[in-house]
Amino acid sequence: MNPDGRRSPCYLGLDLGGTNIKAGVVDDQGVPLASLSVPTRADLGPEIGLETLANAANRVVEASGVDWSEIEAVGLGAAGTIDAARGWIVQAANLPLWNLFPIASRLGDRLQRPTILLNDANAAAFGEYWAGAGRSTESLALFTVGTGIGCGIVESGRLLEGRHGLGGECGHMNIQMQGGRRCSCGKRGHLEAYASASSLVRRAIEALDAGADSTLRSFLAEGTLTAERIARCASERDRLALRLMRETARALAVGATTVMHTVDPDLVLFGGGMAGAGSDFLRIIRILVRAMALPPANARTRIEFAKLGGDAGFIGAAGWARKSVRDLGDQRGSRRGFEMV
C-alpha cells in the first residue's frame, strides 16, 4: 500500500520461448508475486499462441491475488530478432510461424493494457538490472549461456535494443576471424560457437573422436554426455573436461572483454545453465578478463553470476514495460492516452 492508501502498481511479464511460456506478476520493486509456466506449442502458430499467452496472463494475475485494475502494463519478452516499434518478431528460429505477427498490439487489445515487446535476452538483462545482480549499477551486460548464448546490455538504465533489433546480440560477435568454428546461425567464429553448452558437448565429442583419454568417453557411450556432466567431470579433475571448461571460460572472457572495450559497463553477468558450473568457472573467467582487459576496466569491472535464474525474463519484461509507460507518462505529463499497443 502507498501512504495514501492506494496500492502500488503491479506489472505483468511474459517470457515467450520456443518450448515454454513463463508468466509472472511483479510488484513495483520487481519482486515476483506469482509465476507459472505453460508449454508454448510453437507448432500451433501465433493465433492459438495468443490465446495461450492471454490464458497464462489471466491465471497468473488470479494466482497473484492482484486485481487486474492494479496491473499497469504488460511486457512480453520473445526469442528472436524483434521490431519493438512495430511490436512483432522479425525472425526467430524457435518461433518460425510468428514472424511479423503483430503480437504486441493483439495481446494489448486482448488484455486491455499497454503491451511492450522486447527480445528475451534483453528482458533478462533488464531484469537483473532492475531487481537482480545489477541493482546498484547503471550499466551491465548479461550473457545467458545455455544451448545458445543470449546477451543483453543495459547502458545508463536503458536497454541497448539497437536500430535493427540486434543490440546486445553478443553471442554472435566474431572472436575468431581466421579458421573460426561454425555457429548455429551459419556464420563462423562467433562466441556462441565456442562457449555455448552445445558447443561444449560438440568439442568434447571431437576430442574423444580424436582419441583423447577421459572419463567422458563412457558417458558418450551411454548417451549421457551433457554440458553439466562435463562441468562435473572437470570439478573431479578429468583433464579433458578441465581443458574444455577452460576453453569455454576463455571464449566467454574474450566476449566480456570486447563488451568492456565497446560499451564499458560496471558489471558483466553470466547466467543460464552454464552458471551451474560453479565458482571455479567464474574465477577462471575473472582471471582471464583481468589479463585481457585494458586498465582501468580490468581492475574495476565486476564479473558475477546472474541472480534471478529463469525468472529474469519475465521480471525484466515487466520492468521494461514499467519504464516504458513511465517514460511516456513523463513525456506527456499525464497518464491519459497511451498508444503503445
Next chain:
Amino acid sequence: MNPDGRRSPCYLGLDLGGTNIKAGVVDDQGVPLASLSVPTRADLGPEIGLETLANAANRVVEASGVDWSEIEAVGLGAAGTIDAARGWIVQAANLPLWNLFPIASRLGDRLQRPTILLNDANAAAFGEYWAGAGRSTESLALFTVGTGIGCGIVESGRLLEGRHGLGGECGHMNIQMQGGRRCSCGKRGHLEAYASASSLVRRAIEALDAGADSTLRSFLAEGTLTAERIARCASERDRLALRLMRETARALAVGATTVMHTVDPDLVLFGGGMAGAGSDFLRIIRILVRAMALPPANARTRIEFAKLGGDAGFIGAAGWARKSVRDLGDQRGSRRGFEMV
C-alpha cells in the same frame, strides 16, 4: 543572427594529440569559422601545454571574428583514457606527463567557460554525427584508421563514453582469440593489430621477409614502404598488396560486424589515413560485412567513409560541449550556475 537580432552561440573545440593541437571555432550548426594547428610539445608537460592550449584558443577565436562573449562552451578532445567526470586524462601513451592533471578545470578557469573533456576518437565520432556523414542518423560508430585505430560510438544521440572511459575502444576488441597478433597495447588479437596502417606495413615486411614476390620489395629497400604506398600498389594490381589490403578490409569488417551485433547503429564510418585507400577498399569492406552480419543489419546498416577528415575532432569536441551545457541547462531550467569545470 537569430530572428531577435542576437547572434547564435558559437563553440570552441580543441583536439589535443601527442604531436599537434588543433583548435577551431564552430557555429551552432557545427560549421567551422576558423581553425589552426600548433605543435603540442608533449615533452614540456601539462603546465606549458595549458598555455599552448589557451594561446591557440585565443588566436583561433580572434581569427574567427567571433567575440569571446559569443563562445558558450569549450570542448577538449584528448588522446588516451579519459575520466570525463574528473576532467583529466587517466592514461595516454602519447601524453605521459598529463596523467591526472586537472586539464578541464584548469583550462575552464583560464578561458572562463564551461570546459568538457572527452576522448579524441569519441570527439571525432560526435563530430561526424553532429555535422558530418552521420547528420541524418541516431546512432553511428566511427573507426579512425591510422597509425592506430581509434573508435567512437554515438547511440541515440549520446556518446557511449563507458563507465571507465573505455566506451568505443573498439580498436582493442579481440577478433582473433587463438594465435592473435600482438597489439600496440601489449595484448593479443586486437583489431588494431590487424587493420592499422602500422600493421599493414608490418605484415608487408613479414611477407617480403618470407620471400613474397612483389613490387613492394623495392620500396622496402629504399625505405619508402608506407601504408599509402601499399594501397597504391594494390590499385595497380600488385598481388601481395592486394592480399594485404583484403586482409585489412576483412579485419575492419569483423570489427564493424561486432559493433553491429553489440550496439547495432544506423551507420558505420571509416576515417583516418586508411580512408585514402579509396572506394574499392570500402566496397570490399561492405561486401564482407554483408556476408558476416545478421539480418536485417546486413542489408540496412550503412557503411561509409567519414566526411570531416582531420576537423572531426575539434568539431565534435565543440558539439559535445554544446550538448553538455544544453542538457545541463535543460535540467536546471536556466543558464546560471554551471559547475561543469
